[in-house]
Amino acid sequence: MRHRSYRRRAGRPQIPVDLPRSPRNFVLSQLRTHFERAMLMHVRNRSLHCKKHCGATLWHLHHRDGIRSRTRMYTLYSMQRSGNCYKVRLALAQLRIPYRLVEIDILKGENGTPEFRAKNPSGRVPLLEVAAGRYLPESNAILWYIAGGTPLAPDDRFERAEALRWMFFEQNSMEPSIGAAYFWLTLVRGGRDLKMHAIEGWTESGYGALGVMEEHLETNRFFAADRYTIADIALYAYTHIAEQAGFDLSGFPSIRTWLRRVAAQPRHVTMEWSPTLLEAAG
Ligand SMILES: N[C@@H](CCC(=O)N[C@@H](CS)C(=O)NCC(=O)O)C(=O)O
Structure with missing residues (x-):
C-alpha cells in the first residue's frame, strides 16, 4: 500500500546546481535545489549554536516559519485515557514528530500539584511544552501548532x-x-x-x-x-x-x-x- 506523507512540503524550484569539483561541492551538488542548500546551512548554523549554548543533541521538526531546524524536543503532558490528549498523540505520530511523554493521571490528582499548575494554571491536560518554559494548553490549539504548515492544517x-x-x-x-x-x-x-x-x-x-x-x-x-x-x-x-x-x-x-x-x-x-x-x- 502506498502511504501518503503528511510532512511539510518544501518548495522545490528546479534550479540547476553547477559548482566547481571538490568533495564538498560534490555533496552540495547532490542537494537538488538552492532551497535545500539554504536549509542545510541554516540547520548547520543552528546546530552549532545549540551545541555551544544549550548542548542540544536531538533532532526534531520545529515548525516555525516553515523551517525545519535542530532544536529542543517537545514535551507532552498527557493522560493516556483522555480523548483530548489522544488527539495530540495521534497528530504527533502521523507527522512523525518525536517528543517526550509525561503521563499525568488526573484521577490521582497529578494535575493539581503546584509544579503542574505553574505550567498550566487550569490544571488540565494535554499541555505541550514547545520550548523551555513555553507551554501551550488546549488540545485544538496544540493541533494547529504542531500541524501548521503541513497538509493536516489547511492553508486556504x-x-x-x-x-x-x-x-x-x-x-x-x-x-x-x-x-x-x-x-x-x-x-x-x-x-x-x-x-x-x-x-x-x-x-x-x-x-x-x-x-x-x-x-x-x-x-x-x-x-x-x-x-x-x-x-x-x-x-x-x-x-x-x-x-x-x-x-x-x-x-x-x-x-x-x-x-x-x-x-x-x-x-x-x-x-x-x-x-x-x-x-x-x-
Ligand atoms: N478544552 C480542553 C479540555 C482539557 C480537559 O478538560 N482535560 C481533562 C482531561 S480530558 C483534564 O485535564 N481535566 C482535569 C481538570 O479539569 O481538572 C482541551 O481541549 O484540551
Whole structure:
C-alpha cells in the first residue's frame, strides 16, 4: 500500500546546481535545489549554536516559519485515557514528530500539584511544552501548532475557517457531552451515581452532535478541505469511543464509515498506543 506523507512540503524550484569539483561541492551538488542548500546551512548554523549554548543533541521538526531546524524536543503532558490528549498523540505520530511523554493521571490528582499548575494554571491536560518554559494548553490549539504548515492544517482561508468551525463544534457540542459521559461513566469509579442528574442532558446533546456530523458526512468524506485534516483528528477522538460511553452508533452509518476511513490513514495510532521515541524520518 502506498502511504501518503503528511510532512511539510518544501518548495522545490528546479534550479540547476553547477559548482566547481571538490568533495564538498560534490555533496552540495547532490542537494537538488538552492532551497535545500539554504536549509542545510541554516540547520548547520543552528546546530552549532545549540551545541555551544544549550548542548542540544536531538533532532526534531520545529515548525516555525516553515523551517525545519535542530532544536529542543517537545514535551507532552498527557493522560493516556483522555480523548483530548489522544488527539495530540495521534497528530504527533502521523507527522512523525518525536517528543517526550509525561503521563499525568488526573484521577490521582497529578494535575493539581503546584509544579503542574505553574505550567498550566487550569490544571488540565494535554499541555505541550514547545520550548523551555513555553507551554501551550488546549488540545485544538496544540493541533494547529504542531500541524501548521503541513497538509493536516489547511492553508486556504476558507478551508482553514471550515476546519476551525468543526474544531469549535467539537469543543462546544461533542466534548462536553460525549467526552464528559466517557470520562464519568468509564473512567471514574462511581461516576454514574455521582453524575446521574447529568446523563440525560449528555445523551440528548451527544446524539444531537452525532446527528449534525452524520448529516455532514452523508455528502462529505471528511470535515474540512475535502481531505483528512486536524478537524477529523479532533472529532475522531471522542466519536470513536462514543459507544463505550453508551452512545449507539448503529443509526449513524456515515459516521461509522468515516471512523474506518480515519483509522485507515497513514501512521494512524490507537488511543492505547504510546511512543517511546519517534525519530523524525530522514
Ligand atoms: N478544552 C480542553 C479540555 C482539557 C480537559 O478538560 N482535560 C481533562 C482531561 S480530558 C483534564 O485535564 N481535566 C482535569 C481538570 O479539569 O481538572 C482541551 O481541549 O484540551
